[in-house]
Amino acid sequence: MLKPNQDMNLNPRRLLLATAAIFVFALLWNGLVHMVILxxxxAALAGIARPEAERSLWLSLLLTAGIALLFVLSYIRCARNGGIKEGLVHGLSFAVLAGLLVDLNQYLLYPVPGSLAAQWFLFGVVEFAVYGILAGWLYPKQS
Structure with a gap:
């Protein structure tokens, strides 16, 4: 049975630091990918996307922060010894799950070109791999 702050090794300072680093990286990475590279x-999806005036910036930021926190908490719970290598494996596992739930689902539901869904997936793999590296580095389980 899990005992609070023992088996999960919760350290609020490291939790906040890792979550904040992943949050900032997510904003920068997604800005680069979606506003520059893709x-x-x-833009070709503008006809099926919600108009920019109807998008909620604060909700988007809250969602990004929530994903960053969920990622770090899942790393803390799943990593046995911690470290960058385990963080990377966790990030790649999370990427496959997120890619299947998000990118493949978008492809199935909307008239999105398969090549675009594949690019979203590949950029997501890189994104979550970096999340894992950050979590492993900023939240070492062995002190």
Missing amino acids: RDAD
Whole structure:
């Protein structure tokens, strides 16, 4: 049976630091990917996307923070010894799950080109791999 702050090894300072680092990286990475690299491809979806005036920036930021926190908590719970290598494996596992739930689902539901869904998936793999590296580095389980 789990005992609070023992088996999960919760350290609020490290939890906040890792979550904040992943949150900042997520904002920078998604800005680069969607506003620069995939800008034209994403713009082609304007006809089926919610108009920018109807999008909620604060809700988007809250969602990003929630994903960052969930990622770090799942790393803390799943990593046996911690460290960058385990963080990377966790990030890749999380990426496959997220890619199947999000990218493949988008492809099935909307008229999104398969190549765009594949690019979203590959950029997501890199994104979550970096999340894992950050979690493993900033939240070492062995002190």
